[in-house]
Amino acid sequence: MEVIIKKNYEAISEEAARVVKERLLEKPDLVLGLATGSTPLGLYKELVRMHREEGLSFKKVRTFNLDEYYGLSPDHPQSYHYFMNANLFSQIDIDLANTHIPDGLAKNVGKYCLEYEEKIEKCGGIDLQILGIGRDGHIGFNEPGSSLASRTRIKTLEEQTVKDNSRFFKSIDEVPRYAITTGVGTVMDSKEIILLASGKNKAGIIAKAIEGPVTSQITASILQVHPQVIAILDEEATSSLKRKDYYKFVEEGVKKFKKHV
Numbered sequence: 001m002e003v004i005i006k007k008n009y010e011a012i013s014e015e016a017a018r019v020v021k022e023r024l025l026e027k028p029d030l031v032l033g034l035a036t037g038s039t040p041l042g043l044y045k046e047l048v049r050m051h052r053e054e055g056l057s058f059k060k061v062r063t064f065n066l067d068e069y070y071g072l073s074p075d076h077p078q079s080y081h082y083f084m085n086a087n088l089f090s091q092i093d094i095d096l097a098n099t100h101i102p103d104g105l106a107k108n109v110g111k112y113c114l115e116y117e118e119k120i121e122k123c124g125g126i127d128l129q130i131l132g133i134g135r136d137g138h139i140g141f142n143e144p145g146s147s148l149a150s151r152t153r154i155k156t157l158e159e160q161t162v163k164d165n166s167r168f169f170k171s172i173d174e175v176p177r178y179a180i181t182t183g184v185g186t187v188m189d190s191k192e193i194i195l196l197a198s199g200k201n202k203a204g205i206i207a208k209a210i211e212g213p214v215t216s217q218i219t220a221s222i223l224q225v226h227p228q229v230i231a232i233l234d235e236e237a238t239s240s241l242k243r244k245d246y247y248k249f250v251e252e253g254v255k256k257f258k259k260h261v
């Protein structure tokens, strides 16, 4: 895992956008895995800026979102459909037919989830997956105890997740208790992954996920065995990492090396 530590939220958003742009220029029909929540907002804002000011095109990009609340319609203001349209899709030149978000109103959920996996496979798999991390270590909505080989399915949300996400709803009772989420196995099949985290309240879980043992109790810890993960984290989110100085030393070395080639 490559650990990149930046000063603050703005800097991690810019760094992540820089990587996305680089991959997009290499492969214009990139298959992007997308996350919602507070963390990737800055990244999406920066991608919108790059589209407007630098002509970065998303015309051929295909996207698959990690998850959606079960029971929310796409036009519900707290649905992840709504979030993606408002914060990214409506502001870039992406073809909406190439975007995929689990359907929160899917009827035959088992069949629907299998089809979602098949669609990812048909596109050739996810080239670059963007991830945030929950305070209980979840990626997507793969709560503690999720199988590390799990695929897209319906999951019950942890109390902590419901509490954390209640900030987006009028009251905690409105927060859905279920979500359709791609699995840990689905995420691990991505060719490359960017893990983003910002702020003090993520410091404890980031230390466990990156430097602790691999365990289904912290599903993000499985990222340690993925060959191509870039963790882009701000100072606050890295305050509990034991090997922080080493990561910074490596990063400096990479910069110097790049200057000479």
Ligand code: F6R
Pocket: 034, 035, 036, 037, 038, 039, 040, 066, 067, 131, 132, 133, 134, 135, 138, 139, 140, 141
């Ligand atoms: C959202 C998702 C979640 C979030 C996580 C962190 O699509 O998959 O795993 O990334 O809950 O959320 P924030 O960024 O709001 O702290």
